[in-house]
Amino acid sequence: MATPSKNLVVLGAGTAGTMVVNKLRRALPASDWTITVVDRDDIHDYQPGYLFMAFGTNSPEQVRRQKQPFIGHGVVLVLAEVDRVDAEARIVHLDGGRELPYDQLVIATGTTPRPDQVPGTLGPQWHKEIGEFYTYEGALALHDQLAAFSGGRLVVHITEMPIKCPVAPLEFTFLADAFLAKRGLRDRTEIVYVTPLDGAFTKPVASAALGTMLEEKGVTVEPDFMIERIDQDRKVIVSYDEREVAYDLLVTIPLNMGADFVARSGLGDELNYVPVDKHTMRSTAHPEIWALGDAGNLPTSKAGSVAHFSVEVFVENFLQLASGKPLTHSFDGHANCFVESGHQKALLLDFNYDTQPLTGHFPFPKVGPMKLLGESHANHLGKLAFRYVYWNALLPGRPIGLPADMSMTGKNPV
Amino acid sequence: MTTTTIAGHDVDVNEEGFLTQPAQWDETIAPELAKLIGLELTDAHWTLIRFLRDDYAVQGETATLRRVSTQTGTPVKELFGLFPGKPAKKMAYVSGLPKPKGCV
Numbered sequence: 001m002a003t004p005s006k007n008l009v010v011l012g013a014g015t016a017g018t019m020v021v022n023k024l025r026r027a028l029p030a031s032d033w034t035i036t037v038v039d040r041d042d043i044h045d046y047q048p049g050y051l052f053m054a055f056g057t058n059s060p061e062q063v064r065r066q067k068q069p070f071i072g073h074g075v076v077l078v079l080a081e082v083d084r085v086d087a088e089a090r091i092v093h094l095d096g097g098r099e100l101p102y103d104q105l106v107i108a109t110g111t112t113p114r115p116d117q118v119p120g121t122l123g124p125q126w127h128k129e130i131g132e133f134y135t136y137e138g139a140l141a142l143h144d145q146l147a148a149f150s151g152g153r154l155v156v157h158i159t160e161m162p163i164k165c166p167v168a169p170l171e172f173t174f175l176a177d178a179f180l181a182k183r184g185l186r187d188r189t190e191i192v193y194v195t196p197l198d199g200a201f202t203k204p205v206a207s208a209a210l211g212t213m214l215e216e217k218g219v220t221v222e223p224d225f226m227i228e229r230i231d232q233d234r235k236v237i238v239s240y241d242e243r244e245v246a247y248d249l250l251v252t253i254p255l256n257m258g259a260d261f262v263a264r265s266g267l268g269d270e271l272n273y274v275p276v277d278k279h280t281m282r283s284t285a286h287p288e289i290w291a292l293g294d295a296g297n298l299p300t301s302k303a304g305s306v307a308h309f310s311v312e313v314f315v316e317n318f319l320q321l322a323s324g325k326p327l328t329h330s331f332d333g334h335a336n337c338f339v340e341s342g343h344q345k346a347l348l349l350d351f352n353y354d355t356q357p358l359t360g361h362f363p364f365p366k367v368g369p370m371k372l373l374g375e376s377h378a379n380h381l382g383k384l385a386f387r388y389v390y391w392n393a394l395l396p397g398r399p400i401g402l403p404a405d406m407s408m409t410g411k412n413p414v
Numbered sequence: 415m416t417t418t419t420i421a422g423h424d425v426d427v428n429e430e431g432f433l434t435q436p437a438q439w440d441e442t443i444a445p446e447l448a449k450l451i452g453l454e455l456t457d458a459h460w461t462l463i464r465f466l467r468d469d470y471a472v473q474g475e476t477a478t479l480r481r482v483s484t485q486t487g488t489p490v491k492e493l494f495g496l497f498p499g500k501p502a503k504k505m506a507y508v509s510g511l512p513k514p515k516g517c518v
Contacts, residue, residue, distance in 0.1 A: 160480065224499070224500055226479070226490070226494075228490075228491070240490055240491055240494040241494050241498065241499055269481070270478075270480050270481050270484045270485070271480065299475075299515055
């Protein structure tokens with residue numbers, strides 16, 4: 001007699017969730033595993049496109065698709081809000097009372113900007129004098145805010161780390177500098193970069209290189225700034241140590257938090273991220289729960305590239321698990337991030353848990369064609385082309401020719 | 415990395431003065447480290463320092479400012495009052511722990 005089919009439930013059909021169900025559906029016999037993926041809506045956005053939407057480089061139509069066509073044949077898609085996970089009983093409770101029992105559970109519900117967490121953000125000037133580009137609506141609004149901007153103080157502000165795509169605020173700053181120069185407004189604009197970090201970025205070599213770029217572009221950096229509140233009437237942001245930074249247009253990166261159901265289920269840390277083993281993405285509390293993409297607490301960037309590389313490692317391990325073998329694959333924290341720097345150029349950062357972003361060439365020594373931690377037009381073209389790769393290869397779970405492990409090939413050691 | 419003597423203990427410190435071996439720390443060292451950054455330790459400081467040490471022992475990494483605030487029920491504003499300017503770094507420094515990462 002055949003053994004009864006097992007249930008794999010994946011919460012979230014974003015980058016990580018979609019890749020995982022598509023890869024596993026192809027690899028696991030339908031008679032052995034039922035694969036169900038749950039999401040609250042049928043909208044899939046190419047999130048790196050939000051930045052380009054703000055500057056009019058990507059149209060909204062290029063950024064937004066339906067989810068359902070990306071979910072492979074044989075995967076059950078359920079559109080519902082998750083109420084909570086009962087990890088002891090191994091049941092996902094959905095809003096409206098439906099229950100999904102699981103043998104293995106993947107939490108891939110990402111991280112979400114939470115402007116409600118800093119007092120004064122969601123006032124009458126939200127999406128007007130205070131903008132953001134971490135949501136579709138925010139990017140649309142910011143496009144109009146930038147078009148109407150006539151000079152003054154443009155303040156780019158990060159609330160707290162970690163944030164999704166930690167290089168995006170720098171990219172916004174570089175692109176805003178170029179955008180304003182092109183419109184003849186740069187001389188009439190002071191750009192201020194306000195960060196809770198002690199420099200431009202989190203890793204020393206990259207922080208120095210990116211800090212120099214900010215300096216060359218005439219951007220003032222306000223480091224170690226922990227925001228307490230926004231005063232919309234006086235148009236200032238106020239820190240806990242009572243520093244004030246005045247703005248005419250504030251572009252803020254709100255606090256990022258994991259999904260609320262993670263907290264309700266007792267599965268999260270103080271920012272609702274699921275604590276996981278950093279090499280296997282397995283919950284440290286429940287061995288049948290895994291967190292992929294931005295939903296876990298991996299000590300690396302919350303980025304699509306990390307979702308991609310870690311999903312590949314997870315899938316290999318899951319297939320071993322499904323056939324009763326020990327798990328032998330280990331994620332190294334590999335991230336690969338393009339940083340748009342304006343004027344049709346971009347930088348490329350490639351790093352992992354142990355190796356910070358270094359200078360050099362990627363993927364081949366000397367010839368590249370991509371340049372690491374330096375500006376080039378090829379990097380910019382790579383970034384623009386990635387949207388196509390994302391929709392056509394990455395989400396369907398097809399190999400795109402980048403190994404999951406970081407390579408030192410082409411990198412210049414410190 | 416260099417070795418220095420604090421409160422009669424030989425300790426290894428990095429270029430920013432943070433202890434690199436949390437095990438070399440004990441409670442006699444904290445007041446000396448605090449003095450170096452201009453702080454006089456009160457009971458309120460000690461509650462936080464002990465939380466940081468205990469949490470590090472379990473988690474293997476230094477608690478972020480948010481974690482200290484939520485886990486000890488201390489408002490962030492108060493943490494800024496106790497460790498002015500850069501509370502996350504100063505708490506870690508006095509507690510003999512690495513700078514909190516939280517930043518990747």
